[in-house]
Amino acid sequence: MSLWSLVVVVLVAVACTKPNPRSCQDGTCTDPALPFCDIDGALAGEEQTCIAVACTANEFVACRGDRAITCNTTGTDYELELCSGGCSEAAGGCRRCEPNETVCENGQVQTCDSDGAVIASEVCPLGCFEDQPRCREIDPSNNLGRYVDMVPAPQDLDLSGTLIITNTGVVELQGNAVAGIAHFLQPAAGNGAAIRVIVARDVRLADVTFATSSGSGPSLAILATGSLIISGRVTGLPGAGAMETIGCSGGAGESEIAGGSYHYAGHGGGGHATPGAKGGDIPNRGLFGGGGGIVSGTDNLVPLRGGCGSGRTSARGGSALQLSSRKSVVVDGVVDLRGAPQGGGGGGGLLIEAPVVELKANARLLATGGGGHGGGHFADQYSVPPRTDDGGPDLGTACMPSTSSCTPGGNGAAPGVPATPGTNTSSSQTLMEIGAGGGGGGLGRIRINTPNQIYIKTSSVIEAGVTTVGTLSSR
Secondary structure, eight states: OOHHHHHHHHHHHHHHTSOOTTBOTTSOOOOTTSOEEETTSTTTSSTTEEEOOOOOTTOEEEEETTEEEEEOTTSSSEEEEEOTTOEETTTTEEOOOOTTOEEEETTEEEEEOTTSOEEEEEEOTTOBOSSSSSBOOBOOGGGTHHHHHTOSSOOOEEOTTEEEETTTOOEEETTEEOOOOEEEEEOOOTTSOOEEEEEESSEEESSEEEEOSSSSBOEEEEEESSEEEEOSEEEEOTTBTOBOOTTTSOOOOOEEEETTEEEEOOOOOOOSSSOOOOOOOBGGGTBOOOOOOOOOSOTTOSSOOOOBOOSSTTOOOOOEEEEEESSEEEEOSEEEOOOOTTTTOOOOEEEEEOSEEEEOTTOEEEOOOOOOOOSSSOGGGEEOOOOOSSSOOOOOOEEOOSSEEEOOOOOOOBTTBOOOOOOOOOOOTTSSEEEOOOOOOOOOEEEEEETTSOOEEOTTOEEESEEEEEEOOBO
16 A cells, blocks of 8 residues: 555544534533433434523423433523432423322422322422422512512413503503502612512513603512513603612702893713713803712612602603512513603613523613703703614703703713713803703613522623622522
């Protein structure tokens, strides 16, 4: 054999021994995108094949002999559990109970009849209670668990297309009150807002607005003993859970009347997770804009609260919303808790907590600060920039001066972008009104609590707030 022929044979031999990443004949899968070995082909239809996994966290999938195949806690791989009592499709995994027995073990409650047949089975997302055969329950933040206990048989709620008034708890659909919804009012605690609490089983939210019947009022919490899905837009109008506290609220700008001309310095923007910005000055009249609101509140949104208002009385801070579920929260829509535009309200507060939290491709969590008001008081002077859902800064109101002199408001805060001050202006006695721009509002908070501080999200998700994670409490 020639030297060239020998080289060809060696190269062919090497090529033929290169491992196939889809094969797990040796019992291992090396490609992270194909993590699970489907030995018998029961899941993908081809034996000894490495397969991709996208599953519901903690869900039972199938039996493999005396082993139960279940989804892991992040929904990215399968796990195998050896069942001492055997695996049963009817039991939803390992068979755990003996005749006339109810047990909770390895995160599952099962009840057996007198013949030892499983007649009830439930997966416990938060594990088993220590000394009772029952699942551990979520313990909602802000001491709201007692309201779940007050509703022994909560109903399913589809709140799509509704208006929720947090002062009264009235839920309106096309102007008519929806009867039978269990709700409670928890008084304000500490530096937080009062909370309107709704208790239900499975909940769906789409095209929902919640608001107060006056300028400010309670925030909103929805507690689901089942799952909670957002499939459309949820809008909290500024004021529901917003705060008006010294320091956090923006300051009022100085003003005067001189020679028949009205002079208004800009109002400061409200604060929350980041500061609001200062209002513009009228330097040649010695009139100074109000200061921006300072950082206030807590990362974990305990107590629950929204953003602070600006120095402009009608410009409230963004609303506060708590979504707590015993099973899962899935967001595939927009949650809009931005501070008031045309005034610089601070961004609101969003608290989501469940054993599984998933933010899908269309998820937009918006808690940015409101853009500052243009200087002056006449509405026909202003051009209000349109709002978008891209998570960027809310632009300050622009000015179109006619018989007045005004300057633009500052932009509201967005992730990585601080609020900007209102623009200064100068006085002229020949004009009826002179006004400096108001400061933009600070950024709000987003908090997500899960058992392991991990939640699922796609790359297109927008989280326009200061986002933190925490550990879900159970009881």
